[in-house]
Amino acid sequence: MKIKLAICLTVIVLTGCAKSSTGRSQLMMMSDSELNKMGSASFEEMKTKEKISQSIVINRYVQCVANAITVNVPKSAHDGAWEVVVFDSAQVNAFALPGGKIGVYTGILKVAEDQDQLGAIIGHEVGHVIERHSNERLSSNQASQMGLSLVNVLLESQNIESRNTVMAGLGLGVQYGVLMPYGRSHESEADIVGQDLMAKSGFDPEASIKLWQNMAKISKGAPPEFMSTHPSNATRIKQLSEHLPKSAPLFKRAIAPKCTKPKI
Known part of the structure; x- marks a missing residue:
C-alpha cells in the first residue's frame, strides 16, 4: 500500500500548477529571473x-528573419532586445534560450530552403521560450528525482529484497512514461505556437509543413517515437497540417518581410 501511495505521490507532483497558452498543465519550480540568468550564462559559454x-x-x-519573429513575442516571455548568433557548424540545429537568446547553426540553413522555412525554425525555438519549457523540463526532472527517492525510502523501510530491481523499473517507467512524453508534448506545443508566431510575423505557415518534410528526408534511422523526446516527422507534419486553418488567417493579415537568403 505504501509503495502504491508513493507512486501516486510521484505522479501528483509531476502534474502542473500552471497553464500553457494551449491549456496544458505545467509544473513550474523556478522563477523567470533564475531561468534568464541560466540562459544567458549558457549562451555566453557557447559563444x-x-x-x-x-x-x-x-x-x-x-537576423532579418529573427527580427521579424521576435517583434511579435509577448513581453511576458522576454521584454527587451534579442541576441542572435549564427554558429558556423554543419550541425542541423537551432535553439532559443530564456533571457532573449537565439542560436542558429549554418547547417540548418541548407535544410530551410527560404525565409519562410527559417521563420518556422526560429518560431518553433522561440515557442519553447514563450511556453517556458526549460522551466518545466528542469522542474519535472527535479520532481521525478524527489518522487523516486521517496519510493526508495519506503521500499527500504519495508525491507523489500528486490528493492533495486523495483527502483530500476520505476526509473525506466518515469523516463519512458513521463519525461519523454513530456518532451514530445513540448515539441508539439512549440510547433503549434511557432506556426502561429511565424504567421503573425509574415511567414507562410505552410512552410512549416514543408520544412518537416525536408527534415524527414535527412533523418533516416531515427528511434521509434515512443523512445524519443521528439515526435516523429510524420506526427509533426500531421499536427501542423491540422492547425494550418488557424494559422493561415494570421498570415493573411501580416506583412511579409523581405529577407534574402544567401548561397550556402
Missing part, C-alpha cells in the same frame, strides 16, 4: 566554445 560565423550576408539574413 566561447563554438565557432561563430563571420559571414556578413548569412548573419544579415538570419
Whole structure:
C-alpha cells in the first residue's frame, strides 16, 4: 500500500500548477529571473566554445528573419532586445534560450530552403521560450528525482529484497512514461505556437509543413517515437497540417518581410 501511495505521490507532483497558452498543465519550480540568468550564462559559454560565423550576408539574413519573429513575442516571455548568433557548424540545429537568446547553426540553413522555412525554425525555438519549457523540463526532472527517492525510502523501510530491481523499473517507467512524453508534448506545443508566431510575423505557415518534410528526408534511422523526446516527422507534419486553418488567417493579415537568403 505504501509503495502504491508513493507512486501516486510521484505522479501528483509531476502534474502542473500552471497553464500553457494551449491549456496544458505545467509544473513550474523556478522563477523567470533564475531561468534568464541560466540562459544567458549558457549562451555566453557557447559563444566561447563554438565557432561563430563571420559571414556578413548569412548573419544579415538570419537576423532579418529573427527580427521579424521576435517583434511579435509577448513581453511576458522576454521584454527587451534579442541576441542572435549564427554558429558556423554543419550541425542541423537551432535553439532559443530564456533571457532573449537565439542560436542558429549554418547547417540548418541548407535544410530551410527560404525565409519562410527559417521563420518556422526560429518560431518553433522561440515557442519553447514563450511556453517556458526549460522551466518545466528542469522542474519535472527535479520532481521525478524527489518522487523516486521517496519510493526508495519506503521500499527500504519495508525491507523489500528486490528493492533495486523495483527502483530500476520505476526509473525506466518515469523516463519512458513521463519525461519523454513530456518532451514530445513540448515539441508539439512549440510547433503549434511557432506556426502561429511565424504567421503573425509574415511567414507562410505552410512552410512549416514543408520544412518537416525536408527534415524527414535527412533523418533516416531515427528511434521509434515512443523512445524519443521528439515526435516523429510524420506526427509533426500531421499536427501542423491540422492547425494550418488557424494559422493561415494570421498570415493573411501580416506583412511579409523581405529577407534574402544567401548561397550556402
